[in-house]
Amino acid sequence: MDELNIEKQDGVWVLKMNRPTKHNALNTALTQQLLQTLQDADATSECRAIVLTGTGPSFCAGADTSEFRGFQDDRGGALRRADLTTSVHKSFSRLAKPVVAAVHGNALGGGAGLAIACDMVIAESSTRFGYPELKHGICPAIVMANLTRQLAPKKAFELVSTGRLLNGQDMVDWGLANQCATGRDQVLQLALDVAAQWAAYSVYAVSATKRLFHRCADLGLMEGLACGHDTNVMMRSFPRD
Template structure:
């Protein structure tokens, strides 16, 4: 296991487990953790020994969202120079956060989320960005931003695509917390398990995915994200392209290269 202070990285055979490690802050996302997580996901995707990824949170929560204390300087900047630096810092952070949420669909390897306790705001967004999600029974997932006078902006695109317009609007406008059972019913989670079985269940899912042919798994994920928002005819064309591409990777009577 390697430790970058705010992120733990552990390899279990061909599964890489990334654990957000700010338990005293409920794994709230500051710049350091956000950058570390983005880099770790990209590094896992480049590593040929890694076939699947698990994302978890240390302590009693998955991720409580953005670390609001880190944004204090943005709000309380003094003179014009301070205000300009604060505005640039806020813009840089927004781009970093967007890149983190974007990378889940860009990397070829599947990511299994293991979420328990609080998964709020940006933390809920991370949970939904995973390709599959195992929820602990203690999960409390929600988007409370509007209650604090801000917008659940970056996380909204993925939320709408996963639960549909009316449910997504309910979640971001009312800001009500969703428990594990409702997350499962809404299709936000794939399984609900006791917290003590959460990580092992997520790793078991990842291990199953890791046994499949690598090029086929990678092509499956790429095609899945490609067709999700395409009209039917374009989606069928994309599917045909992938079918033909995978055939070109195969030997006669053999497996994909």
């Protein structure tokens, strides 16, 4: 069974993490497939937008910790896995194609990190979103960067230091999700609607908007205005597709 299912419809790629009995916990195989598929989607004109979701009862319950048991004696293995996980999280903001997460069930630790790495999030009302790593004697490490970038410091520290879990409406209230819906099918349909809207727009305008957004998020006002100036000039030559 493939660790990641891919469905293609009208310019939208729906990526479904497919380890339902493990609540889509991220083992090496799934993480590798996700990274490769995101890169493939970005490289082809067949894909204009991406939906990320999970099969079974959860979006993603985080890292598959059963793979980590030997890392105390295998520093090279630990480094390779950290490199792979970091590459996945880096890829979302680097993709020209926008990504919306359809989140349900557990979105914990690495799964929470995947969800908010996406450009938009639609959450099911009964979602359990959070960072329980400290309860297991570990640190929410790679997932910390996106969280602190998107949430006020006190709120972010509350999540990573107490293990507090948010439901779907909490995620909307905290600014970590765009919409909350009841039922997994409705969540997925709302995410598909968002992706279809992106797919209907000019691919050049969408990719330029996403790139400029992520650049401005990391810049001061003057530098951000300079980037906006350059994109403003560039977009005058966009093809009209």
